Amino acid sequence: MSTRGLMRIVGVVALLAPAALVAQQGAALDPTTLLKAPTDSWPTYHGDYSGRRFSPLTQINADNVKNLQLAWVYRLNTSQAFAQIGGEGPDVPPAAANGFGPPTIKSTPLMVNGTLYFSAPDHVWAVDARTGREIWHYFWKTRGGIHIGNRGVGMYGNWIYFLTPDNYFVSLDAMTGKERWHHEIANVKREYFSTSAPIIVGKQVLIGVGGDSLDVPGYLESRDPESGQVVWRWYTTPRPGQPGAESWPTADAMVNGGGMPWLPGTYDPELNLYYIGTGNPQPVLAGKSRAGDNLWTCSIVALNPDTGKLVWYYQVSPHDTHDWDAAQTPVLIDGVIDGKPRKLLAQANRNGHFFLLDRASGKHVLTTTHIDSVNWTKGLNANGQPIPNPAKEASIPGTLVSPDTSGATNWPPPSFSPDTGLFYVGVTQSFSVFYLTDTNENQEGWAAAERNVGSLGRYLKAIDYKTGKVRWSRPLATNAGGAGGAPMGLLSTAGKLLFGNDGGGNFVAYDPATGKPLWHAGLGVNSSNGPETYLLDGRQYVVVGAGDTLYAFTLPR
Amino acid sequence: MRARLACSIGAVLALAAPGLSAQVRPPITATDPQFDQASVARGSALFVGQCGFCHGSNARGGSSGPGLTRSALVQDDEAGKQLGELLRTGRPDKGMPAFQLAPDQVADIATFLHAAIFLNANRRLYQVLDIVTGDPKAGEAYFSGAGKCATCHSPTGDLKGVGAKYDAVTLQGRVLMPRGGRGAGPPQPAYLDKNAIRASITLPSRQTISGVLVRLTDFDITLYDPQTGQIRSWFRNGDAPKIEIADPLQAHLDRLPTWTDDDMHNMTAYLAGLK
Numbered sequence: 001m002s003t004r005g006l007m008r009i010v011g012v013v014a015l016l017a018p019a020a021l022v023a024q025q026g027a028a029l030d031p032t033t034l035l036k037a038p039t040d041s042w043p044t045y046h047g048d049y050s051g052r053r054f055s056p057l058t059q060i061n062a063d064n065v066k067n068l069q070l071a072w073v074y075r076l077n078t079s080q081a082f083a084q085i086g087g088e089g090p091d092v093p094p095a096a097a098n099g100f101g102p103p104t105i106k107s108t109p110l111m112v113n114g115t116l117y118f119s120a121p122d123h124v125w126a127v128d129a130r131t132g133r134e135i136w137h138y139f140w141k142t143r144g145g146i147h148i149g150n151r152g153v154g155m156y157g158n159w160i161y162f163l164t165p166d167n168y169f170v171s172l173d174a175m176t177g178k179e180r181w182h183h184e185i186a187n188v189k190r191e192y193f194s195t196s197a198p199i200i201v202g203k204q205v206l207i208g209v210g211g212d213s214l215d216v217p218g219y220l221e222s223r224d225p226e227s228g229q230v231v232w233r234w235y236t237t238p239r240p241g242q243p244g245a246e247s248w249p250t251a252d253a254m255v256n257g258g259g260m261p262w263l264p265g266t267y268d269p270e271l272n273l274y275y276i277g278t279g280n281p282q283p284v285l286a287g288k289s290r291a292g293d294n295l296w297t298c299s300i301v302a303l304n305p306d307t308g309k310l311v312w313y314y315q316v317s318p319h320d321t322h323d324w325d326a327a328q329t330p331v332l333i334d335g336v337i338d339g340k341p342r343k344l345l346a347q348a349n350r351n352g353h354f355f356l357l358d359r360a361s362g363k364h365v366l367t368t369t370h371i372d373s374v375n376w377t378k379g380l381n382a383n384g385q386p387i388p389n390p391a392k393e394a395s396i397p398g399t400l401v402s403p404d405t406s407g408a409t410n411w412p413p414p415s416f417s418p419d420t421g422l423f424y425v426g427v428t429q430s431f432s433v434f435y436l437t438d439t440n441e442n443q444e445g446w447a448a449a450e451r452n453v454g455s456l457g458r459y460l461k462a463i464d465y466k467t468g469k470v471r472w473s474r475p476l477a478t479n480a481g482g483a484g485g486a487p488m489g490l491l492s493t494a495g496k497l498l499f500g501n502d503g504g505g506n507f508v509a510y511d512p513a514t515g516k517p518l519w520h521a522g523l524g525v526n527s528s529n530g531p532e533t534y535l536l537d538g539r540q541y542v543v544v545g546a547g548d549t550l551y552a553f554t555l556p557r
Numbered sequence: 558m559r560a561r562l563a564c565s566i567g568a569v570l571a572l573a574a575p576g577l578s579a580q581v582r583p584p585i586t587a588t589d590p591q592f593d594q595a596s597v598a599r600g601s602a603l604f605v606g607q608c609g610f611c612h613g614s615n616a617r618g619g620s621s622g623p624g625l626t627r628s629a630l631v632q633d634d635e636a637g638k639q640l641g642e643l644l645r646t647g648r649p650d651k652g653m654p655a656f657q658l659a660p661d662q663v664a665d666i667a668t669f670l671h672a673a674i675f676l677n678a679n680r681r682l683y684q685v686l687d688i689v690t691g692d693p694k695a696g697e698a699y700f701s702g703a704g705k706c707a708t709c710h711s712p713t714g715d716l717k718g719v720g721a722k723y724d725a726v727t728l729q730g731r732v733l734m735p736r737g738g739r740g741a742g743p744p745q746p747a748y749l750d751k752n753a754i755r756a757s758i759t760l761p762s763r764q765t766i767s768g769v770l771v772r773l774t775d776f777d778i779t780l781y782d783p784q785t786g787q788i789r790s791w792f793r794n795g796d797a798p799k800i801e802i803a804d805p806l807q808a809h810l811d812r813l814p815t816w817t818d819d820d821m822h823n824m825t826a827y828l829a830g831l832k
Contacts, residue, residue, distance in 0.1 A: 187629075187632070187633060189632055189633050190629065190632045190633065191678050213677075213678035213679070213680070214627070214632065214674065214677060214678050215627050252618070252623065252624065252627070256627050373814050375814065391818070395818070396686045396687070396688060396690065397688040397689070397690040397691065397818075397822045397825075398688055398726075398729055398818070398821065398822070398825075399818055400733070400816055400818055400821055402814070431733070431734075431813055431814075433729065433730065433733070433821075435685045435686070435688065435726070436686070437683040437684060437685060437686060438683070439686075440615065440617060441617075442613075442617040442618050442624055444617065444624075444626060444627065444677040445677035445678055445680065446680040446683065448683070449680060449683045449685050451726060451729075451730050453730050453733040453734040453813070454733070454734035454736070454737070454810070454813065456810060456813060456814065477772060477773060477774040477775075478754065478770060478772070478773040478802065479747055479754075479770070479771070479772050479773075480746070480747035480748035480750065480753035480754055480769055480770050480771055480772075480781075481736055481737050481747035481750065481753065481754075482736070482754070482804075484772075502774050502775060502776075503774075504772055504773070504774035505772075505774075506774055506775075506776060508775075517775050517776070520775075520776055522776075
């Protein structure tokens, strides 16, 4: 821990005590806990700041995992009866809110002092981690927005924070679920919709907006945990005159250029850098009106969380025209390259490539492909960035591209095990035909249509971070129509276990060294969030969501 | 211009820019009832006449004015309220004069702009253009030559009239992967697709069972018997049962990464001609 890091912690503790920390046993989360990678809680989206989703716990391990059994089940209660109700929308939800059916658990629950806190679009639940029984349910009356998913909640002191599809930043009392306040962060009429989980760094709540139906600006904000007011806002594309503006042809294209920070980021307290991936440029599938690299879209960026200033960036898809954002988790690895200890950052990107960077400087270390079917590049440039092949942009008669817009992988969180040195990710070798539909000079929206034409295979892969090479690859389940599943939330542990799914509706514990399955539970649908683990009353639990149900597993007493 | 498009924005945009028929956009459908199409048409005509010179006849920017479909003010406008206020005063500092328009005229312009924004934002309504641009002769040569399509298919046999059976986009998709996708009628399970993956298993008793693969995992295998309609499963234990998988579309899967876009367009042009 650097002196600066220590100063920050001391400052935060001083601010919080005694009101939040002492008074509220049973609910409060001391934000300095986030710096300690605790094993008796899961206090932030990735469990800790690193994004590794690796737990040092060994109570459940390769030798005894065969005995792992169900502790409890919680099925989502979406009824408004007995719910705390808030929101600015009408009593009958607008049609836009109904496009995705019943809620799916994509959120990674927080577990703090025996309570799990998690979300789905318009809903937050607190569930007793010992019994699986609901403690409270909060329901948000929506004004609209695309209800595709919600990644989870953030916690600071006694307060829960989450974002809604109609772009409100909402704070709840963690003990009761009662709303404290809400603030609008983006305009749903401009087709913004918010999905991310708030991340707490010191006395900052970091939130990103989403939305790519129209050409609107992307931004990340820091909000004050007490007032909910903006501390700083960082736009994901330059403003006129800023460095990077030269990568856009016009100010109009640039300031409306998208780049949504869809997902939660990761944080290095020693460097005091917050890492986040930005989304695709707008218009999504056509680049005629935005010639250039289109910084800082499709980039991994490092920001100073105190100021919101950009420290470095690395663009993984220059001038993207296939909706491959760089929002996938930037995983922080403390590793060794060429015999030297390095602070690294790894990402398995939606565009089919694996990137390893130096996270202090942003300097490129290596790039490889993690699927075999990538067909859209002319190779890599000297900086390890894929060079897009203009012939693989959408065309009127159709352009066959792999991967498709959903990408080789997507938002579900990968895992890195420092024990094996392997980065685990679910991937698919999908293909789509991209049809240009908008031939105007000033294209807008998506400007092209996509028709998926299948996948050559779906796999769980283990990538050696030092070489970027795939160490093992395990085909996922095969169905009548071909392989199933693919991008999946993963968790590795020091108990020599890797938790994920098999694409066939089983939740599986794999041997992280080989990919051999050691245990499974037939949940019937694939796990739909990132699995997590923690100690509660001295017992290790593994918790995972699959569709509308949350499952907790533990060893027999 | 076909009559059925006459009320659509797309038709108006295309008329406003002759020679660019490729930009015809789909009509607003019955599922999107919030736009009065007559109002859209009136608004479009007003817009072209009053606003188009500066903002472009399609409202995406013109000789001196910015695009309006990307404008935060327009996107946030409620039924012409904010837009009407702006039009009444203009923006003299930016060279925009005030406009004296009746309230229903402002409402029509607003409806036109909101409908255009709606079509930009809803990609499910995007209309794929004329994709049959390839060389049918080259497609035919690929069919019987490098593509090895003639190994399984015949233009006078299974593909007779295929160009009349499917629209060109569906046809091109099925050339690449003729499984899945929506046919006529309600959705059905993947194992009922005629191109579903087949499997046969040999039990330790040496009994062999064949069927359509419903699911193969590391732990079990499930088959559908098309004769009886029965679905059955077996646990897997090491190498038992012995499993053989046969994908009737293996040749299509093998071909998928090898297609050039030209080969694909030529093949579509060839097959589209098999009426």
